[in-house]
Each structure stands twice: as C-alpha cells, then as structure tokens.
Amino acid sequence: MLNHLPILQVVIPLLAAPACMLLDRARLAWLFATAAGLATFAISCLLLYQVQHSGPISYALGGWEAPWGIEYRIDLLSAYVLLVVSGIGALVLVAANTGVSREIPEAKQPLFYVTYLLCLAGLLGIVATGDIFNVFVFLEISSLATYALIAQGKNRRALWAAYQYLIVGTIGATFILIGIGFLYSLTGTLNMVDLAARLPAIAGSHTAYTAFAFIVVGVCLKLALFPLHLWLPNAYTYAPSIVTAFLAATATKVAVYLLIRLQFSVFGEGFAESALPLDAIFLVLGLVGVFVASLVAIQQPNIKRLFAYSSVAQIGYMIVGMGVGTHTGLQATLLHLFNHALMKGALFLALAAVAYRLGSSDIKAFRGLGRAMPLTMAAIVIGGLSLIGVPLTVGFVSKWYLVLATIQAGLWPVAVLILLGSLLAVVYVWRVVEVAYFQQRPAGLAVVKEAPLALLVPTWLLVIGNLYFGVQAGFTADLAGSAAAALIGGAP
Amino acid sequence: MMSLSPQLAIVLALALPLVGGAGILLSGRRPNLREGVTLVSALALLAVVATLVPQVLAGERPQVTLFELLPGLEIRFVVEPLGMLFATVAAFLWPVNSLYSIGYMRGNNEQHQTRFYFFFAVAIAAAMGIAFAGNLVTLFVFYEVLTLSTYPLVTHKGSEQAMGAGRTYLGILIATSIGLLLPAIIWTWHLTGSGDFTPGGIIGDSLEGPLLVLLLLMFMFGIGKAAIMPVHRWLPAAMVAPTPVSALLHAVAVVKAGVFSVLKIVVYVFGLDTLRGAPGVELLLYAAGFTVVAASVVALRQDNLKRRLAYSTIGQLSYVVLGAAILAPLSVVGAALHVAVHALGKITLFFAAGAIYTASKKTEISQLDGIGWRMPWTMGAFAIGALSMIGVPPAAGFLSKWYITMGAIQAGEWLALGVIVISTLLNAAYFLPILYQAFFKAEQGGGKDHGEAPLPAVVALCFTALLTLVVFLFPGVPFELASHLGAEAQP
Numbered sequence: 001m002l003n004h005l006p007i008l009q010v011v012i013p014l015l016a017a018p019a020c021m022l023l024d025r026a027r028l029a030w031l032f033a034t035a036a037g038l039a040t041f042a043i044s045c046l047l048l049y050q051v052q053h054s055g056p057i058s059y060a061l062g063g064w065e066a067p068w069g070i071e072y073r074i075d076l077l078s079a080y081v082l083l084v085v086s087g088i089g090a091l092v093l094v095a096a097n098t099g100v101s102r103e104i105p106e107a108k109q110p111l112f113y114v115t116y117l118l119c120l121a122g123l124l125g126i127v128a129t130g131d132i133f134n135v136f137v138f139l140e141i142s143s144l145a146t147y148a149l150i151a152q153g154k155n156r157r158a159l160w161a162a163y164q165y166l167i168v169g170t171i172g173a174t175f176i177l178i179g180i181g182f183l184y185s186l187t188g189t190l191n192m193v194d195l196a197a198r199l200p201a202i203a204g205s206h207t208a209y210t211a212f213a214f215i216v217v218g219v220c221l222k223l224a225l226f227p228l229h230l231w232l233p234n235a236y237t238y239a240p241s242i243v244t245a246f247l248a249a250t251a252t253k254v255a256v257y258l259l260i261r262l263q264f265s266v267f268g269e270g271f272a273e274s275a276l277p278l279d280a281i282f283l284v285l286g287l288v289g290v291f292v293a294s295l296v297a298i299q300q301p302n303i304k305r306l307f308a309y310s311s312v313a314q315i316g317y318m319i320v321g322m323g324v325g326t327h328t329g330l331q332a333t334l335l336h337l338f339n340h341a342l343m344k345g346a347l348f349l350a351l352a353a354v355a356y357r358l359g360s361s362d363i364k365a366f367r368g369l370g371r372a373m374p375l376t377m378a379a380i381v382i383g384g385l386s387l388i389g390v391p392l393t394v395g396f397v398s399k400w401y402l403v404l405a406t407i408q409a410g411l412w413p414v415a416v417l418i419l420l421g422s423l424l425a426v427v428y429v430w431r432v433v434e435v436a437y438f439q440q441r442p443a444g445l446a447v448v449k450e451a452p453l454a455l456l457v458p459t460w461l462l463v464i465g466n467l468y469f470g471v472q473a474g475f476t477a478d479l480a481g482s483a484a485a486a487l488i489g490g491a492p
Numbered sequence: 493m494m495s496l497s498p499q500l501a502i503v504l505a506l507a508l509p510l511v512g513g514a515g516i517l518l519s520g521r522r523p524n525l526r527e528g529v530t531l532v533s534a535l536a537l538l539a540v541v542a543t544l545v546p547q548v549l550a551g552e553r554p555q556v557t558l559f560e561l562l563p564g565l566e567i568r569f570v571v572e573p574l575g576m577l578f579a580t581v582a583a584f585l586w587p588v589n590s591l592y593s594i595g596y597m598r599g600n601n602e603q604h605q606t607r608f609y610f611f612f613a614v615a616i617a618a619a620m621g622i623a624f625a626g627n628l629v630t631l632f633v634f635y636e637v638l639t640l641s642t643y644p645l646v647t648h649k650g651s652e653q654a655m656g657a658g659r660t661y662l663g664i665l666i667a668t669s670i671g672l673l674l675p676a677i678i679w680t681w682h683l684t685g686s687g688d689f690t691p692g693g694i695i696g697d698s699l700e701g702p703l704l705v706l707l708l709l710m711f712m713f714g715i716g717k718a719a720i721m722p723v724h725r726w727l728p729a730a731m732v733a734p735t736p737v738s739a740l741l742h743a744v745a746v747v748k749a750g751v752f753s754v755l756k757i758v759v760y761v762f763g764l765d766t767l768r769g770a771p772g773v774e775l776l777l778y779a780a781g782f783t784v785v786a787a788s789v790v791a792l793r794q795d796n797l798k799r800r801l802a803y804s805t806i807g808q809l810s811y812v813v814l815g816a817a818i819l820a821p822l823s824v825v826g827a828a829l830h831v832a833v834h835a836l837g838k839i840t841l842f843f844a845a846g847a848i849y850t851a852s853k854k855t856e857i858s859q860l861d862g863i864g865w866r867m868p869w870t871m872g873a874f875a876i877g878a879l880s881m882i883g884v885p886p887a888a889g890f891l892s893k894w895y896i897t898m899g900a901i902q903a904g905e906w907l908a909l910g911v912i913v914i915s916t917l918l919n920a921a922y923f924l925p926i927l928y929q930a931f932f933k934a935e936q937g938g939g940k941d942h943g944e945a946p947l948p949a950v951v952a953l954c955f956t957a958l959l960t961l962v963v964f965l966f967p968g969v970p971f972e973l974a975s976h977l978g979a980e981a982q983p
Contacts, residue, residue, distance in 0.1 A: 390636050391629075391632060391636050397562060400562065400565075403674070403675060404678050404681070404682060407678055407679055416675070419671050422670055423670060426662070426663070426666055426667075430662070434655055438647070438654075438655045472560075472561075473563075474562065
C-alpha cells in the first residue's frame with residue numbers, strides 16, 4: 001500500500017470527482033469531497049516523511065519501467081509542493097460547504113465539488129509526475145477544471161473572466177506542448193530524468209533553445225508573471241470566494257514549481273544562461289511586477305481584486321528569488337511559495353467570510369467591520385501584516401531570505417527595491433484596515449454578525465500557520481534549503 | 493522573591509505584561525477589577541525587574557534563549573547594564589503611569605478603555621523585549637511589535653485627525669524600519685555571520701571607510717523611533733493620543749526604545765574603537781547636533797503645549813544620539829543616564845499637560861496665564877520637570893548633561909559642546925515663559941472655574957517630579973548602571 005502512495009496521491013481525487021457526481025445531494029458531496037481531500041493531505045504528509053528518510057521515490061506506473069513507461073517521481077521539492085497544495089486544498093474544502101452556500105445554487109453544488117476535485121487532482125499530478133507529457137495532460141485537466149470553477153461565480157462577468165482565462169491558458173498550454181514536442185523530436189524521450197541526461201549532448205541546437213523558450217513563456221503565462229498576468233485579476237475577482245482562496249494559494253504555486261522543475265532539473269542550471277540572460281530577465285520582470293501590481297492594487301475599490309493584484313506582486317518576489325540564481329535565492333523562492341500560500345489562503349478565506357455575510361467584497365462593505373466581525377477582520381490584519389513582512393509572521397521569513405540572497409549576490413539595488421515593494425504592501429493593506437476600524441457602518445443597514453465557525457476555523461488555522469511558521473521557521477527553511485540544494489547542486 | 497532565578501526573571505518580565513493584558517481583556521466589563529489587574533501586573537513587573545539589578549551590577553550577564561526563529565537566528569535575551577537601565581525605567585514608570593491613566597481616562601470619559609489598557613500592556617512587553625534583546629533580530633522583532641501595538645493607542649480617538657496621525661506614525665516608523673533597519677541588520681548578518689550584541693562590537697574590520705559609515709547611518713536613520721531629523725515627523729503627529737500614551741510611550745517607552753537601540757548598536761555592534769577615526773563618522777554628530785538645535789527652535793514657536801513638549805522630546809532624544817556620536821566613554825555614560833533622567837522629567841511634564849487638560853480643557857500655552865495658582869501642585873511639578881530639561885541643578889537633567897559635556901571636552905568635540913550650550917539656552921527660552929505665565933500673570937476672565945485634576949493624576953505627577961530631584965541627590969542605581977556601560981564601551 002505504502003509503495004503506491006505516489007499514484008494514490010493523484011488517483012484519489014481523480015476518482016473521487018466522478019464519484020461525487022453520483023452523490024446527488026450537496027451536503028453528501030461535500031462530506032465525500034472533504035474526506036477525499038483530507039486523505040490526499042495525509043498521503044502527502046506520508047510522502048514527505050518517506051522522502052525525508054529514504055530519498056526520492058520513483059514509481060513505475062503499471063509496472064512499466066522508466067524511461068519507457070510513465071514514471072512518478074517524488075523528490076524533496078515535489079513532496080514539499082504536494083504538501084502545500086493538498087494541505088490548502090483540504091482546508092478550503094472544509095470551509096467550502098458554508099463558503100459556497102450563498103454563491104452557488106444548491107442543485108449545482110455537487111458539480112462544484114466535481115470540478116474542484118478534478119482541479120486538485122490535476123495540480124497534484126503536475127507535481128507528482130516525472131513524465132513531461134504527463135505534465136501537459138495534468139495541466140490541461142487542472143486548467144479545464146479551473147475554467148469551470150471560475151465560471152460558477154455569481155456575477156455574470158465570471159463567465160467572461162473564465163473565457164478570458166480559457167484563451168490565455170490555452171495559449172500557454174499550447175506553447176508548453178510545442179516545447180515538449182520539440183524536445184521529444186530531439187531526444188526521443190519524455191521522461192524528465194532521461195531528458196536531463198540526454199539534453200547536454202544536444203545543448204547547442206536551435207531546436208533545444210526554441211523548445212526552452214516556448215516552455216518558459218507558456219509556464220510564465222500560467223503563473224501570471226508580469227506582463228503575462230492580465231487574466232488573473234478578473235479570474236480571482238469573479239470566481240466564487242472559496243475558489244479564489246483555493247486557486248490563489250495553489251494554482252500559481254504549481255506553475256512556479258513547474259518552472260523551477262523544468263529550468264533546474266530538466267534543462268539544468270547552465271542551459272538558460274548559454275542562450276539568453278534569463279536571470280536578468282527574471283529579476284527585471286519580477287521587480288517591475290512587484291511595483292506595477294502593488295501600485296495598481298492600491299487603487300482597487302474591490303478588495304478581492306486588490307489582493308489579486310497583490311498576488312501578482314508576490315509572484316514577482318518568487319521570480320526575483322529565481323533570478324538571483326543562487327542557492328539562497330532559490331531557497332527564498334521556495335519558502336515564499338509555501339508562505340504565500342498560507343497568507344493568501346487566510347486572506348481569501350477571510351474575504352469569503354465577509355462575502356458570506358455581506359455578499360460583497362467592495363471596500364464600502366468593510367466599513368465598521370472591525371467591530372461587527374472582529375475575528376474575521378483580525379485574520380485579515382494578521383494576513384496583511386504577513387504580506388508586509390512584519391516579524392513573527394511568515395512574510396518576514398521570506399523577506400529575510402530574499403534580501404539576504406540579494407545582498408550575498410551583491411545585488412544591492414534589487415535588495416532596496418524589494419524592501420520598497422513591501423512598503424507598498426503597507427499602503428494597500430492599511431486601506432482595508434482604516435476603512436474597517438475607523439469608519440462607522442452606515443446607520444440603517446442590517447446588523448452584521450461574525451462569520452460562522454465553519455468559515456472561521458479554517459481561516460484561523462491558516463492564520464495560526466502564518467504565525468507558527470513565522471516563529472518556528474526551521475521546518476520550512478530547512479526543507480526549502482535542502483530542496484534548493486538538490487536543484488542547484490551548491491552547498492548551502 | 494530573591495530565590496527567583498535570573499532566567500525565569502527575564503521570561504517573567506516579558507510574560508507578566510502579556511498575562512496582565514489577557515487579564516485586562518477578561519475583566520473588561522468591570523473597570524475597577526480591570527484597573528486592579530493593570531496595577532498588580534505593573535507592580536509585579538517592577539518587582540521582577542528589580543531582582544535583576546543587583547546581579548547585573550555584580551557583573552553577571554544573565555541570558556536566556558527562547559527559540560530559534562530561523563536556523564541560526566535565535567530569539568535570545570541577554571541583560572547588560574544599558575538594557576537593565578532601560579527596563580528599570582520602563583518598569584518603574586508603568587505603575588506610576590497606570591495610576592495617572594486611571595485619573596485621566598476616567599476624568600475625560602474616554603471610550604474603549606479596555607482596548608487602551610490592553611495595548612498599553614502589550615507595548616510594555618515589547619519594551620521589555622527590546623531592553624533585554626541579546627541580538628539584532630530579537631531587537632528588531634520587538635521594535636516592530638512596539639510600533640504595531642502603539643498604533644491603536646495613537647489612533648485611540650478614532651477621528652479623522654487621529655487616523656491621519658496614525659498614517660504618519662505608522663508610515664514613518666514602518667518605512668524606516670523595513671527600508672533601512674532591516675537591510676542594515678541583514679547586511680551585518682551577512683558580514684559577521686551573527687547579530688549578537690558584544691562589548692567592543694562585532695563589525696571589527698569586516699567593513700571599512702565609507703561603507704562603514706553608510707551602515708552606521710542606515711542603522712541610525714532606520715531607527716525612526718530615535719527621531720533624528722528628518723525622520724522625526726511621527727512624534728508630533730502621535731500627540732493626538734490621550735496624554736498618558738504621550739507620557740509613557742512618547743516620553744519613555746517608544747522614544748527611549750529608539751535611542752536605547754542607537755546607543756546599543758553604537759556600543760555593542762560597532763564599538764567605539766571601530767568607529768573612531770572612520771572617515772565621515774562625524775555625519776552622525778552633525779545630524780544629531782542639527783536635530784537638537786532645530787527641534788528647540790521649532791519648539792519655541794509652538795503654542796500647543798503637547799506639541800511644544802513633543803519637539804522638546806525630539807531635541808532631548810538627540811542628546812542621547814549626540815552622546816553616542818561623540819564616541820567617548822564619558823559621553824556614553826551621559827547618554828545612558830539621559831535615557832533615565834529625561835524619562836523622569838518628560839513624563840512629569842506630560843502628566844502636567846494632561847492634568848491641565850483634564851481640569852481646565854486648556855491645550856494652548858497662551859491660555860495658561862495664572863494657572864499656577866489654581867493648580868499649584870501640577871505647576872510646581874511642571875517647574876521641576878522644566879528645570880530638568882534645561883539641565884539646572886537640583887534637577888536630574890543636570891547629571892546627564894554634565895557627563896555628555898565632559899565627554900565632548902575629553903574627545904575635543906567643540907562642535908558638540910557648542911550645540912549643548914546653544915540648546916540649553918533655547919530650552920530655557922521655551923520653558924521659562926510658561927512658568928512665568930503660570931505664576932506671574934493674572935488669569936484672563938471667562939474661563940472655567942477649576943482646581944487640580946483628579947487625585948490619582950496629581951499623585952503620580954508629584955511623585956515623578958520628586959524623583960527627578962531625588963535622582964539628582966542620590967543617582968545610585970541609574971548612575972552605576974550607566975558607568976558599567978561606560979566600562980564595557982571601552983574594554
């Protein structure tokens with residue numbers, strides 16, 4: 001049984017999805033989906049434990065040995081990302097029953113869980129597999145499910161947002177597929193380990209560079225790197241609140257994982273630099289993304305949209321970490337991947353609680369909420385402080401490593417810009433704080449109660465995660481450090 | 493009590509205010525019980541901190557490591573003389589201030605008093621963390637906690653004006669700490685592989701020339717709480733807070749946390765020897781000297797009493813920075829002493845300003861004609877506080893000024909000496925007229941008929957005024973701690 005964990009990780013949510021369709025009642029479907037989600041989370045915990053104690057796991061699907069068969073390969077990096085995705089996925093599912101009750105009609109809720117589980121399975125599959133074509137398959141599964149999830153938003157503009165993402169996502173996926181095709185024609189293999197062994201021999205060829213370029217651009221579309229981020233704000237704003245919490249904490253993280261995996265494990269460290277100054281491109285795009293997205297976030301009247309733009313900015317930080325190109329830089333990226341999932345998960349779940357009570361995430365809805373929904377607002381404040389990078393939160397840990405990496409590499413201007421960027425976060429977070437705590441709720445409106453426990457508990461679990469991993473960062477920092485060391489081959 | 497181990501005492505010093513804070517929240521519906529909780533935790537904190545003093549004076553450096561924040565980065569506390577001095581001052585003035593707060597907050601029917609006392613307690617815990625911090629990261633963590641926990645106090649009134657002031661407060665303090673202090677700490681970490689406070693400094697010769705001074709200035713301006721111009725604007729802005737907040741936080745805990753950090757970093761991170769002779773290190777001296785004089789000139793032109801006190805605070809804070817920048821052991825002693833004596837004097841002045849407001853609702857200096865005869869105790873205490881600011885015996889302010897001046901002469905820093913002389917004159921020019929108005933001018937008609945403020949407030953301010961005199965006559969513990977620091981600064 002334990003030998004089959006790598007495949008169970010993906011198969012459980014994948015099979016649970018159609019099973020959910022058979023359960024006609026919303027509540028039953030929710031219970032079933034949540035059970036599947038928790039099982040997935042348990043599996044990823046076990047996988048991490050196994051990898052930590054006995055090294056990378058290779059699983060031959062159907063008993064066909066790699067490189068002929070499809071290999072599932074779990075190393076420290078994938079176990080780490082699986083943990084993030086399945087953890088957030090399960091936690092958001094726990095909150096989902098209450099969270100979607102006011103946004104999706106009850107009759108359609110079983111379908112919601114079907115798409116949710118499919119999306120989860122796709123995301124986990126991308127991370128678990130060691131076969132590059134399999135990556136494409138799972139990418140499509142998760143993307144199609146994501147379009148459907150977004151389209152379930154109450155606002156009719158959700159359809160448009162989903163359509164927009166569909167177009168962009170398809171372009172991205174096609175680019176990736178073209179890249180994979182080129183690689184296959186060059187090497188005759190789709191297995192990542194095998195590819196990595198064969199690529200150096202043909203590293204000088206134009207086809208290899210072209211493949212690399214297609215793949216990088218395609219993945220950057222999926223991870224919403226500035227200026228390829230235009231699909232993200234609409235998608236996050238108009239999707240049901242619960243979906244936003246799930247996507248913001250997982251989907252872009254998986255794309256970042258994919259970029260790291262392809263750049264460092266498949267193509268290898270030196271490959272990109274021999275063709276084009278990718279590090280410099282990442283540094284510049286990452287920083288411009290931080291500033292442009294933060295400045296736009298400051299002006300948003302809709303809080304969901306505000307934090308969506310903040311997500312684009314935070315992705316910028318992860319890309320900057322990759323652009324630094326050192327062990328500490330990559331460690332910072334991986335840490336922020338984990339930490340940002342905690343922050344945005346907590347923030348968007350809290351926004352879901354506000355939307356549950358007020359049916360809106362417009363800034364005007366937040367007036368006086370500091371009194372009316374103290375626990376929800378406290379969660380937003382702590383999540384916001386974490387975004388800023390205040391000590392004792394996870395944001396500080398990310399920022400510490402990122403700035404340390406830039407200083408070690410002698411990139412002083414980058415360090416300065418990173419810190420200036422976090423000051424912009426103060427501005428947009430404080431806009432929400434001031435409205436919630438200094439403005440009164442207009443007289444005559446219905447009294448607002450604190451959010452129900454079903455939403456508060458998952459939100460606060462994530463908030464506590466923000467504080468716990470901010471105070472005891474040893475676990476994540478060591479994990480990210482070892483994963484980065486395995487990728488970049490340098491001593492810490 | 494004496495059997496308390498020093499490690500436990502450090503942990504208790506951090507925990508007691510927080511436990512008190514929890515108690516305050518729980519007893520929020522019963523004001524008398526709530527205020528009881530505040531006073532009991534304040535007194536308990538004082539007792540705990542007091543047990544540490546003899547040990548530090550005996551040369552021990554008790555330490556405790558709580559946990560590891562990141563691999564290699566510990567939250568660690570070490571008690572050395574300077575931290576002991578700061579902790580003693582804060583712990584000593586918290587119960588006094590609480591007594592005063594009860595009179596003030598009830599006298600003015602302020603809203604949300606539970607929230608007020610709660611965040612006050614958290615801020616004290618943060619001040620303890622800063623005082624006992626054993627490395628730069630621990631200092632930074634509690635520095636930020638102090639900023640955030642005082643934000644709800646500054647914006648207590650919840651008005652538009654309070655919100656705007658809160659923006660300035662948070663904006664400047666967060667911007668300087670994240671924009672300058674944090675990179676300075678990470679840079680130090682990168683250079684030395686450590687951030688531990690060590691007598692004689694840790695920088696050594698890992699950095700030279702202009703870069704050394706750049707790092708120094710990043711630290712000094714990064715510590716926005718020390719209010720060196722131009723990062724001083726938050727301090728006058730914070731005056732919208734209720735007076736007890738201005739008194740304890742903006743005369744004692746917050747600003748002293750700032751200059752304490754300045755002094756600590758100069759002595760324990762750089763080391764006087766490393767800095768002495770570094771090209772361009774005079775820049776800090778110029779910045780501090782400019783702030784002392786400029787703040788005094790601005791204070792001269794303020795009619796609002798609290799704003800004048802705020803600018804006076806900015807000037808007095810830069811005395812401490814000046815004492816550090818002179819880079820002489822004697823001036824460091826004076827600077828450390830100034831942390832304590834300025835706290836006593838300034839808290840008296842703020843208490844008096846708040847008492848005047850509570851009794852008469854007067855906030856402007858021009859309204860204070862003849863008030864000395866209506867509120868003799870308050871204005872008597874105000875006079876003692878003012879004398880301490882100017883540095884006239886028998887007020888304690890004389891002591892610290894004496895040592896800073898001695899240090900300036902010893903080091904041959906004539907510019908610093910000139911700054912001290914000019915600023916003393918300016919201090920006299922903006923404090924003495926208030927006393928003249930209060931005691932020698934006749935009251936204008938039409939005012940409210942009033943006497944002294946509520947008793948707890950008057951008791952508190954007389955007590956601190958009395959202490960200002962006592963410390964001059966018997967400098968005892970503060971002086972010994974300061975001279976221990978002087979010895980560590982020049983090993």
